[in-house]
Amino acid sequence: MVLSILRKMDPVTKFSLTLQILGLTLCALSLLCSAFTFQDYSDALGKSILFFEGQRSGRLPPNQQLTWRGNSGLSDGSSYHVDLVGGYYDAGDNVKFGLPMAFTTTLLSWSVIEFGSSMQNHLENAKAAIRWGTDYLLKASTATPGALYVQVGDPNMDHHCWERPEDMDTPRNVYKVSTQNPGSDVAAETAAALAAASVVFKDSDPSYSTKLLKTAMKVFDFADKYRGSYSDSLNSVVCPFYCSYSGYLDELLWGASWLHRASQNSSYLAYIQSNGHILGADDDDYSFSWDDKRAGTKVLLSKGFLEKNTQEFQLYKAHSDNYICSLIPGSSSFQAQYTAGGLFYKASESNLQYVTTTAFLLLTYAKYLSSNGGVATCGSSTVKAENLIALAKKQVDYILGDNPAKMSYMVGFGERYPQHVHHRGSSLPSIHAHPDHIACNDGFQYLYSRSPNPNVLTGAILGGPDNRDNFADDRNNYQQSEPATYINAPFVGAVAFFSSKTTTN
Numbered sequence: 265m266v267l268s269i270l271r272k273m274d275p276v277t278k279f280s281l282t283l284q285i286l287g288l289t290l291c292a293l294s295l296l297c298s299a300f301t302f303q304d305y306s307d308a309l310g311k312s313i314l315f316f317e318g319q320r321s322g323r324l325p326p327n328q329q330l331t332w333r334g335n336s337g338l339s340d341g342s343s344y345h346v347d348l349v350g351g352y353y354d355a356g357d358n359v360k361f362g363l364p365m366a367f368t369t370t371l372l373s374w375s376v377i378e379f380g381s382s383m384q385n386h387l388e389n390a391k392a393a394i395r396w397g398t399d400y401l402l403k404a405s406t407a408t409p410g411a412l413y414v415q416v417g418d419p420n421m422d423h424h425c426w427e428r429p430e431d432m433d434t435p436r437n438v439y440k441v442s443t444q445n446p447g448s449d450v451a452a453e454t455a456a457a458l459a460a461a462s463v464v465f466k467d468s469d470p471s472y473s474t475k476l477l478k479t480a481m482k483v484f485d486f487a488d489k490y491r492g493s494y495s496d497s498l499n500s501v502v503c504p505f506y507c508s509y510s511g512y513l514d515e516l517l518w519g520a521s522w523l524h525r526a527s528q529n530s531s532y533l534a535y536i537q538s539n540g541h542i543l544g545a546d547d548d549d550y551s552f553s554w555d556d557k558r559a560g561t562k563v564l565l566s567k568g569f570l571e572k573n574t575q576e577f578q579l580y581k582a583h584s585d586n587y588i589c590s591l592i593p594g595s596s597s598f599q600a601q602y603t604a605g606g607l608f609y610k611a612s613e614s615n616l617q618y619v620t621t622t623a624f625l626l627l628t629y630a631k632y633l634s635s636n637g638g639v640a641t642c643g644s645s646t647v648k649a650e651n652l653i654a655l656a657k658k659q660v661d662y663i664l665g666d667n668p669a670k671m672s673y674m675v676g677f678g679e680r681y682p683q684h685v686h687h688r689g690s691s692l693p694s695i696h697a698h699p700d701h702i703a704c705n706d707g708f709q710y711l712y713s714r715s716p717n718p719n720v721l722t723g724a725i726l727g728g729p730d731n732r733d734n735f736a737d738d739r740n741n742y743q744q745s746e747p748a749t750y751i752n753a754p755f756v757g758a759v760a761f762f763s764s765k766t767t768t769n
Contacts, residue, residue: 298657299666305763308664308677310386312756315675315723316372316393318689319749321360321429322350322400332694332719336429337436340416344438346407348416351400354506355748356687358429359422362404362414363494363506366453367554368749369397370522371624373460374564375757378628380464382764390756391464398461398476401454405483408440412483414450414494415439419505426688426707430695433704439501443486447494448512451487452519453557455480459519459526477526484519487512510556517543518557521564536565537576545579548586550599551610552621554750559587560621563629570632582641584629589642591622591655596643605668605733606658613743616673616728617751619659624754626656627761653761660758663725668733675747676722683716684739686746690721691739711739725751 300308317330321337340360341348352368354361372394380387404413421434441447458480465473495508502508517540524532536545549558565580589595593602601609610618630649633639639646665672665680672678675685685691692702692710697718717739724747729735735744 299661300664300762302763304664305660305759306384306386308674309383309756309759309763310389311674311677311723312725312752312759313386313389313393313723315721315725315747315752316352316396316749318687318721318724319352319354320350320396321353321358330719330722332696333689334430334695336432337416340436341407341413341438343436346413346438347403348400348407348413348438350396350403351416352397352749353429354750356685356690356742356746357419357422358427358432358434358688359417359419359505360400360415361419361502361506362412363450363453363502363508364554364748364750365397366401366450366457368753369394369401369457370453370460371621371750371753372397372756373457373464374628375624375754375760376464377460378631379757379760382760384764386760391468394461394464395472398458401457402475402479405454405458405479410486411440411442412447412451412454412486413438413440414447414498415501419501425704426692426711427702427704428689428692428695428707430689431701431703437501439498441494441497443490445497446487446490446492447497448487448491449508449515450494451483452512452515455484455487455519456515456522456557458483459522462526480519480523480526484523487519488516506554508555510558513543514557514561517545518561518564521561525564525567533576540579545583548583548590550587550590551618552625553617559584559625562587563625563632566629567632570638571635585640585642588626588629588640588647588652591626592642592647592651595647596645601731603729603731603733605662607662607667607729607733608659609731612730614727614746614748614751615730616663616725617748619663619728620725620751620753620755620758623656623659623758626652626659627758630656656758657762660755660762663728663755667729669729669735671735673726673728673735675724675726676720682726682735682737682745684714684737684745685717685721685724685726686739686742687717687721687724690717690719690724692718694719713739721747723752725755727751 323335351360352365354364418435418437458476462473462476493508493512520532520535544558552559562580562583565577566584568574569577569581589597591600608619630652633649663673665678672681727744
């Protein structure tokens, strides 16, 4: 099968693909083919979690480790008589976007659920990162009956300024979805985040876990009953920034799946069975992101079939196989694109967000398959869990510096990493080093400066290189140099797996 595929390819593509297949085969035989030690992965894990401290909004706690940051957004929501202090800035700006923040929280929680046992002394910091998100999402979900607050900050005004979050003087407008102006996508993702987090805190903080789950149920009911896309309700406030291009059906199935996982309430199983086909259960999709949840939902639900032989979920195992097979070079349904250096490539802007979600799903599905010795079926061939782990490892290692440029795309990790990060707080002088206010337009000199960022945004994974493995360390090139919470969140789980499983070669 592999040979017949290779014969039809041009020589350059054939050679590159042959090397990738050979590399995956060798690595699958032994996970000893690594440029990094398990201590390196543990270091990367700690830093990938620490990054979230740099994204915090609100009043910072005494144990804040990224000390160049200060308090910010302390009056968020007050002009609307609600408390919306806290949460995360999504990327390099100072807006709190609800959809990516909720997705980030869901993926951080899923990382801990699947790989928390490998996190060792980093586990508490990971849980603190989740709680920083859920504390805010609880406020947003419960402040006003029949409404969900989904954003703080006018993105168009915010993007006209280059200023520290501590100095913000742009409008802190508050936006919500409601029964009249629905947002099933952002509401169902918020429900997923709260439900997933309830699993994380079930043993360590049962009362908090219960609060999360009960709120998740209410928010999901709101999402399901009042259907519509938040992009239609809020228009230019969320588009083109975090427009819900995939619609809201994928989030409804995703949210129900997490509520089923968290509550074990049979009503959610019934909901999935009754509505799955309408909500995308039969669709194959080949990426997983803050916008499109279909591939993640298939993998999440496949667990029920693989580990408990729940027949209702056999369909999701089959579609998970389709997703996995699309990633495997040499598979009959292979369709993914990889760079010559071996990086999964999906988009020119912020490509590493797709790499980290892909690596996470590969490892999670490998874990589910391993629970009963299962395999992924790709036409007439099969793919074992070891092959998935090897492919995920290639992506993780590439991000950490095992790539043609010999550059780590995680800030603060390795000997060589980007110095000109597209991030306001990191690129401007710290509030402690420069206490005087830096106004909206005065900050642009730092955006265009060729000097390295004065504040190291430790652990931030950037947008990453292009389809030829080239990276421009240019602060103004946001497509490659901007970090985001949803790039890091799935990486936390992926690198945690290797921090306990890998040894050196």
